[in-house]
Amino acid sequence: MARFKEEPSINKIIAEEKEQVGITEAKEELRTRRDTIFATKFFQLVTGPEGAHDEERAVLLPVERSHHDNITILRTIWSADGNSLTLFLKDTTYGDDWFMSGYMAVCDRLVDQDFYLAILYHEWFIIEPPATLEA
Structure with a gap:
């Protein structure tokens, strides 16, 4: 057996x-x-709007750290409560062409945290801002 x-x-x-x-x-x-x-080395710092959020805020983007020096923030849009942030970025790591270097990130602040996490990161064609936005 x-x-x-x-x-x-x-x-x-x-x-x-x-x-x-x-x-x-x-x-x-x-x-x-x-x-x-x-750790701070993985974050991209973004300056908040004047007023309640005028200090720098940390944003975690889904890009390698080696790209950070090549990223320029072209425009930021903050939500009224300061818990969401939309970024229009230019990343010249692979080139400076308008059709290759534009990115958009939608970020949310995590509960009980002082940083923002990109919940959407996508390519964006860089187009000159319309005259209505220039002031």
Whole structure:
């Protein structure tokens, strides 16, 4: 008669591992990982409008850090409550042509955070602003 070994239960393994890690330690580890990922070097700084939001705000864009020096903010549009931001950018990393270098980012501030996260990032053709916007 052949005997088979009992297959370990994944739920049992996870439960045993959870018991070995304290909640405080786990939270601290997650904070450390978050702070490493969202370190200042990954953010593009954007100056807010005059008034309530006139300090620089950090915005996390889905671009490599090597692009940051090549990015120019052409226009910013802030929501009335300051929780959303629309950016029109020029990234000259791969060229300075109007049809290659324009990007648009829609960003939201995460709850209980002081930075904005790009929820939409897309190409945009850079067109000179109409006379109605110049003032």
